[in-house]
Amino acid sequence: MSLRLILLCLLGALTLPLAAQDRLPPAPYAYQQLNDPAKEARAKALMEELRCLVCQGQSIADSDAPLAGDMRHEVRSKIAAGESPDEIKAWLVARYGNWVSYDPPFDGATALLWLGPLLFLAIGGWLAFGRFRRGKDDAEGGA
Amino acid sequence: MIAELGLALLWIAAALACLTLIAGTLFLRGGPKDLASLVRPASVAQGVLTTAAFGLLIALFVRSDMSVELVARNSNSLKPMIFKIAGTWGNHEGSMLLWLMILSLSGGLIAIFEKRLREDTLVATLAAQAALSLGFFAFLLFSSNPFKRLPVAPPDGQGLNPLLQDIGLAFHPPTLYVGYVGLSVAFSFAVGALITREIGPAFARAMRPWVLGSWIFLTLGITAGSYWAYYELGWGGWWFWDPVENVSLVPWLAGAALLHSVAVTATRNALRAWTVMLAVIGFSMSMVGTFIVRSGLLTSVHSFAVDPERGTFLLVLMAIYIGGALTLFALRAGTVAEGKKFALLSREGSLVINNLLLTTILALVLLGTLYPIVAEAMGEKISVGPPYYNKVAGPLALILCLVMVAGPLLSWRKDDGKRLWSRLPLALFAGAAVLFGLVLFGGKVGILPLLGMTVAGIVAVASLAPLWGRNLRRTPLPTWGMVVAHFGVAVCLAGMGAESAFIKERLVAAAPGDDIRIGDFSVKFVGVKPVAGPNYTAIEGTLVATTSSGSRFTMKPEARTFPGLMGTAPTETNEAALLTRPGGQLYAVLGQPVTSDDGRADRYQIRLWWKPLVWWIWLGGGLIAVGAALSMLGRAQLLAIWRARRARKLQERFAP
Amino acid sequence: MKNRWVLFVPLAIMGLLFGAFIYRLVTPAETLIQSQWIDKPMPLFDLPPATAGVEGLKSSQLADGKPRLVNVFASWCIPCRAEAPQLEALKAAGVPIDGIAIRDRPEDVAMFLREYGNPFDRIGSDMQSSVQIALGSSGVPETFLIDGKGIIREQIQGVILADQVPEIVAKLEAMK
Numbered sequence: 001m002s003l004r005l006i007l008l009c010l011l012g013a014l015t016l017p018l019a020a021q022d023r024l025p026p027a028p029y030a031y032q033q034l035n036d037p038a039k040e041a042r043a044k045a046l047m048e049e050l051r052c053l054v055c056q057g058q059s060i061a062d063s064d065a066p067l068a069g070d071m072r073h074e075v076r077s078k079i080a081a082g083e084s085p086d087e088i089k090a091w092l093v094a095r096y097g098n099w100v101s102y103d104p105p106f107d108g109a110t111a112l113l114w115l116g117p118l119l120f121l122a123i124g125g126w127l128a129f130g131r132f133r134r135g136k137d138d139a140e141g142g143a
Numbered sequence: 144m145i146a147e148l149g150l151a152l153l154w155i156a157a158a159l160a161c162l163t164l165i166a167g168t169l170f171l172r173g174g175p176k177d178l179a180s181l182v183r184p185a186s187v188a189q190g191v192l193t194t195a196a197f198g199l200l201i202a203l204f205v206r207s208d209m210s211v212e213l214v215a216r217n218s219n220s221l222k223p224m225i226f227k228i229a230g231t232w233g234n235h236e237g238s239m240l241l242w243l244m245i246l247s248l249s250g251g252l253i254a255i256f257e258k259r260l261r262e263d264t265l266v267a268t269l270a271a272q273a274a275l276s277l278g279f280f281a282f283l284l285f286s287s288n289p290f291k292r293l294p295v296a297p298p299d300g301q302g303l304n305p306l307l308q309d310i311g312l313a314f315h316p317p318t319l320y321v322g323y324v325g326l327s328v329a330f331s332f333a334v335g336a337l338i339t340r341e342i343g344p345a346f347a348r349a350m351r352p353w354v355l356g357s358w359i360f361l362t363l364g365i366t367a368g369s370y371w372a373y374y375e376l377g378w379g380g381w382w383f384w385d386p387v388e389n390v391s392l393v394p395w396l397a398g399a400a401l402l403h404s405v406a407v408t409a410t411r412n413a414l415r416a417w418t419v420m421l422a423v424i425g426f427s428m429s430m431v432g433t434f435i436v437r438s439g440l441l442t443s444v445h446s447f448a449v450d451p452e453r454g455t456f457l458l459v460l461m462a463i464y465i466g467g468a469l470t471l472f473a474l475r476a477g478t479v480a481e482g483k484k485f486a487l488l489s490r491e492g493s494l495v496i497n498n499l500l501l502t503t504i505l506a507l508v509l510l511g512t513l514y515p516i517v518a519e520a521m522g523e524k525i526s527v528g529p530p531y532y533n534k535v536a537g538p539l540a541l542i543l544c545l546v547m548v549a550g551p552l553l554s555w556r557k558d559d560g561k562r563l564w565s566r567l568p569l570a571l572f573a574g575a576a577v578l579f580g581l582v583l584f585g586g587k588v589g590i591l592p593l594l595g596m597t598v599a600g601i602v603a604v605a606s607l608a609p610l611w612g613r614n615l616r617r618t619p620l621p622t623w624g625m626v627v628a629h630f631g632v633a634v635c636l637a638g639m640g641a642e643s644a645f646i647k648e649r650l651v652a653a654a655p656g657d658d659i660r661i662g663d664f665s666v667k668f669v670g671v672k673p674v675a676g677p678n679y680t681a682i683e684g685t686l687v688a689t690t691s692s693g694s695r696f697t698m699k700p701e702a703r704t705f706p707g708l709m710g711t712a713p714t715e716t717n718e719a720a721l722l723t724r725p726g727g728q729l730y731a732v733l734g735q736p737v738t739s740d741d742g743r744a745d746r747y748q749i750r751l752w753w754k755p756l757v758w759w760i761w762l763g764g765g766l767i768a769v770g771a772a773l774s775m776l777g778r779a780q781l782l783a784i785w786r787a788r789r790a791r792k793l794q795e796r797f798a799p
Numbered sequence: 800m801k802n803r804w805v806l807f808v809p810l811a812i813m814g815l816l817f818g819a820f821i822y823r824l825v826t827p828a829e830t831l832i833q834s835q836w837i838d839k840p841m842p843l844f845d846l847p848p849a850t851a852g853v854e855g856l857k858s859s860q861l862a863d864g865k866p867r868l869v870n871v872f873a874s875w876c877i878p879c880r881a882e883a884p885q886l887e888a889l890k891a892a893g894v895p896i897d898g899i900a901i902r903d904r905p906e907d908v909a910m911f912l913r914e915y916g917n918p919f920d921r922i923g924s925d926m927q928s929s930v931q932i933a934l935g936s937s938g939v940p941e942t943f944l945i946d947g948k949g950i951i952r953e954q955i956q957g958v959i960l961a962d963q964v965p966e967i968v969a970k971l972e973a974m975k
Contacts (some may be wrong), residue, residue: 023875024902025738027927031650031748044648051526053832053937057385059528062378064717066902067937070928095935097835102528109523113514117507117535124499127805131495132487420809431816440823454824458817465813473806509816516819519828 029076030069036080043076046085049102050075050092059102146211146290149199153240153290156192156247157280159185160273163250167270171263171338179266183254186269189276190251197231197244200289204231210296213237213289219300223677229313232320235437235453236289241317242433243283245324246276249353253328260349261341268335275327278460286456311371319364323394323429325357329401330426333419334468337475342415347408348778350422354405355775358398359768365391366764377717379730379752381642381760384529386441389512390432393505397425400501402771403494411555413482413491416472417498423472427465428505434461441512486557493550500543504536511535537591544598544636547629548605566608574601581644588644595640603633620777628770635763641727641756649751652737662753664688664729666698671733671747679703681718684733684747688722696722700733727755834935834954841869841949842933846923849900850908856897856923862949866974867895868967869943870919871931873903874911876939878958883915885959890918892968898922901931901939946974 034040047061052068060068060075078088092100104110163185170178203211204227207220217234218227232241250272257265283289332350336342368391373381382388401421408418435441438454485491511527518525552566577600581588606629609622649661655670669685681703688696698720705714722729734748836842841858848855861867870886872879890896898919900908908922925931934943936954944953944967952974959967 023907024904024926026735026748031734031750032652033648033650049528049530051528058383062376062380062383064377064715067928067931070902071932073927074929074932092932093835095834095836095933096832096937097524099524099526099832102526103530104518104525104527109518109521110514110525112517113510113527113531114535116510117503117539120506121499121503121539124503128495128499129487132485132492416806424809427813434820438820438824440820441828451824458820458824462817466810469810469813473810476806477803513816513819516823516828520819520822524829524832 024066026066026069027073029073029080031072032076034076034080039079040076042085043079046079046088047072047075049089051100051102053096053100145199145203145206145208146292149196149203150288150290152192152196152199153280153284156189156196157277157284159189159192160247160277160280163189163273164270164277167266167273170266171270179262182266182269186254186273187251189273190248190254193240193244193247193276197240200237200240201228201231203290204228207300208296209298209300210292212291212293215293215297215300217300221299225310226313232317233313236283236287238316238320239279239283239287240289241320242324243276243279245321246272246279246327249325249328250276250331253331253353257349259345260335261339261345264335264339264341264346266335267338268331271331271334271338272327275331275464278464282453282456282460286453309371309375311367311375315364315368315371318360318367319391322357322359322361322364322398323426323433325353325360326394326398326425326429328353328357329422330468333422334471337419337468337471340475340478342408342419342479344409344412347405347418351402351405351409352775352778354398354402354422354425355771355778358395358402359771359775361391361395361398362764362768362771365395366761366768369764370761373757374719374721375716377719377732377750379719379754381757384511384532386512387436389508390428390435393432393508393512394425394428396501396505396508397421397428400498400505401425402774403501404498407491407494408482411483411485411491413485414495414498415482416476416479419476419479420472421498421502423465423468424505427461427468428509430457430461430464431509434458435512441515483556485555488553488560488563489557490550490553490555493546493553496546497543497550500539500546504539504543507535507539508532533591537595541594541598544602544632547632548601551609551625551629552605567605570601570605570608573604574598576600585644592640592644595636596644599633599637599640602636603630606630606633621774624770624772624774624777626770627773628767631763631766631768631770633763634759634766638756638759638761638763642754642760645755647753649749651749651751652746653749654746659749659751661729661751663691663726664753666729666731666751668747668749674701676703679705682733684731684749686720686731686749688729690724698722698729698731700731702733702735723758727753728757729753831956832937833956834937834951836933836935837951837954839951841945841951842930844923844930844933846899846925846930849898849903849922849924850905850912852909853912853917853919854921856899856921858949860921861897861945862947864947865895866944866946866971867897868971869897869899869945871899871901871934871936871939871941871943873901873939874907875903876901879911879940880915882940882958883918885961885964886918887916888961888964889959889967892964894968894971895920899925899930901925901928944970944974 034043044061048059050060050071052058052060052063052065053071054065054067055063058068060071075088078091079085089101098104104113106114163182166178166181166185170176170182200213203214204218205224207214207218207227209215209218209220213234213236214230217237218230222230231237250269253265253272254269257268260268329350332346332353336346368388369381372383373379401418401424404414404418404421407414434454434457437457438451440454511531514527515525548567548570549563552563574597578593578597581593581596585593606626609626610618647662649659651657651659653659653668655668657668659666659668665688667687667689669687671682671684674681674683681701683699683701686698686700688698700720701718703716703718705716717732717734720731722731730752732750734750736744737746737748738744739746841861843858845857846855861869868889870882872882886896896918898921900922903924903926905924908924923930934941934951936943938956940958942955942959943951944955946952953970955963955967
């Protein structure tokens with residue numbers, strides 16, 4: 001299964017315009033943590049939620065693609081400058097759409113996604129509970 | 144010659160499947176009794192021939208016969224032997240033949256071993272299995288012939304992809320396939336039982352070892368896949384909720400639900416229609432998953448060649464099989480009596496809730512995986528990933544675990560709350576101890592990991608409760624199986640919780656001689672040296688990790704570069720170094736060299752993680768598989784047959 | 800049994816599932832991620848020159864009344880080389896073009912310009928892709944059509960093809 005993850009990312013990198021590798025070192029905050037552990041934790045949580053643009057199947061938190069590194073730099077720099085994760089996420093969504101976030105918002109198009117499981121549980125529960133023997137009736141029913 | 148023989152064997156096997164289907168159908172419609180006696184041998188022969196065909200394909204890969212198109216495209220004479228063999232199923236055609244082989248072999252094994260079912264149900268089951276294999280024979284022979292020859296044999300093959308040369312990758316797909324396709328047997332049993340209306344304990348008992356058997360392979364396959372992703376991707380993640388992972392999880396969830404509901408049907412003759420339904424869903428989900436991966440439906444760029452014609456072929460096959468089985472279900476299940484009733488607070492009741500939750504999780508994983516397509520049809524591009532699954536599936540999974548605490552302690556039919564309560568104090572105490580410990584000493588822990596570890600504590604103790612006060616040597620194997628598997632769930636859950644709550648990360652640019660502190664370790668970066676592998680070059684870093692108690696360990700992560708093939712850019716991979724300690728794993732990755740401002744390039748990016756209890760996740764997965772295996776051994780007829788045979792032999796020996 | 804319709808629910812769910820499959824087989828997924836930052840003002844930036852002898856790029860320079868193209872490129876990007884003749888043709892048609900070089904070194908940009916020509920009025924160097932991200936761009940090459948007020952009107956992903964050249968000229972003409 002995860003073989004595909006790697007291949008996907010590699011093939012993705014090969015076929016997308018970002019073909020060749022640049023020879024620049026990664027951005028400072030691509031592979032460097034923020035000094036403040038609380039801020040780093042916030043940045044980390046946000047990075048795990050953002051989708052890598054060039055790999056198509058990984059978060060920016062676990063991709064070695066240069067653009068993912070630059071996005072990590074962007075996120076950490078903004079967090080360091082005092083922006084909240086929600087602001088940064090909104091900023092990115094305004095540019096790349098909801099696609100960039102692994103946590104889809106609740107709206108008309110995603111109502112079924114969020115409510116579907118509850119609906120399924122409710123209907124299933126209603127059907128299942130109809131089958132239980134009620135009260136103290138001890139007789140064997142059915143056959 | 145080998146290729147032609149292989150193709151001929153496939154055609155004969157397909158003809159035998161045809162024979163089984165026709166003879167079975169005629170017999171069930173009131174044809175002569177002799178027809179039924181054809182079905183068993185034909186199924187066995189089909190299994191043998193398909194296996195032989197697969198063996199011949201392996202032989203072609205071993206001999207590097209480049210006149211065969213599949214070999215030329217996917218192999219190379221320079222590959223190590225083990226990867227030549229694994230290359231057989233590392234491609235579309237070969238993996239479909241593997242699929243078909245398992246399908247046919249399962250049919251043969253039912254024909255040999257199944258003695259408990261009524262004759263007509265068995266014939267119907269084998270006919271259903273033959274019908275399944277017939278479709279895949281058609282797929283293989285008409286659109287993906289693995290034995291196709293090339294007009295001119297090339298000097299050597301093209302298949303030298305370095306990334307596919309990984310031992311984990313080589314044996315991961317076949318393991319999953321055995322699980323996927325093993326569920327076909329449950330599917331066929333369900334169809335057979337629906338046709339003859341023999342849905343009851345006998346049918347459930349016949350099906351149970353097959354469900355357990357395939358579920359063992361699914362569990363092992365998923366566990367191994369998770370570990371592979373963990374060490375190979377170089378970021379230490381063990382589950383990504385990636386579509387391809389999700390479609391392997393869905394049949395596992397269906398199998399988990401099925402093996403619990405089949406217990407109710409076998410023991411109490413209840414939940415009959417539901418068990419049949421789940422048996423149909425299990426293999427349907429295997430097919431859907433394979434289709435999704437093969438057709439490139441969700442992952443537009445894919446390792447397998449994406450061919451719309453093949454996608455359509457598979458879709459039509461699936462529509463016939465799943466649609467046919469579900470239509471049969473809709474028409475027949477109404478006439479299946481409900482089975483015995485039971486109270487909510489009973490073993491059956493807890494298993495119903497277990498099934499409800501498992502199927503809800505199954506539905507939401509499928510929904511989340513496919514929803515981006517739905518949203519796109521509505522004009523929105525979205526991504527569904529870990530945050531969604533954690534929020535929605537997480538709580539349901541925890542409730543499921545709590546039901547798992549109570550279920551095994553309840554008696555069948557009806558139980559009372561006081562009795563249950565009296566059996567729980569120790570488990571609840573364990574949970575409370577974990578919770579207080581975490582709140583007092585754990586620092587800031589997320590709510591999901593906190594609850595996860597608490598529930599793990601409760602489950603760990605409660606899962607052992609069925610052994611309480613029992614003679615352990617007389618405890619039946621299936622009970623042991625349940626205990627071990629449930630304990631495995633607790634171990635796995637504890638690992639997941641501890642890893643996400645207490646993970647420590649250090650990303651540093653270090654020069655030789657630098658010390659890095661992480662968790663309980665002080666890690667010294669000694670230096671790097673170039674090393675050469677069989678088909679790559681690498682920079683190998685040396686790290687010496689010292690614990691606070693003074694133990695020293697050497698770790699050697701590598702950054703490998705595979706030369707580009709056919710003019711493509713070189714491929715770089717990270718080989719993580721893992722240090723396993725009782726309390727967790729230290730995970731080290733060597734990254735890029737770093738140029739300092741003064742132009743010196745003596746520093747390297749080093750990524751270090753301390754992952755507390757992380758190996759418990761896979762240990763738990765292994766325990767779940769062992770539990771299922773114990774259960775299966777206890778249920779399989781094999782053991783019973785063997786015992787009966789031995790008893791008979793003893794009798795014969797002592798008979799006058 | 801009164802709830803017979805319930806037995807058809809699985810079949811119906813399967814129908815929906817297959818509907819989604821067929822939809823996807825018929826309309827394959829769009830793999831490019833389009834920028835949502837369209838009909839919005841150019842984000843604020845001030846990029847240094849990408850190499851010696853060219854001018855850097857400031858967002859304020861893009862609102863000078865003349866519609867123009869902003870080409871996001873890189874010397875290490877192979878398709879960008881294939882795009883060079885089309886950019887030359889646009890330049891020849893009188894279209895002002897500014898460039899943003901992504902993750903590039905000055906000497907590589909200089910070499911790229913020497914080899915494939917320099918149609919750019921100004922080239923800003925975006926070392927950490929921050930302007931690229933602010934534009935909602937996800938690859939190179941990409942080209943943005945900017946109107947005279949500095950508003951982004953359109954994004955073209957991938958290489959501009961020869962037959963797109965007159966179309967682009969006309970579009971920019973219409974923005975005047």
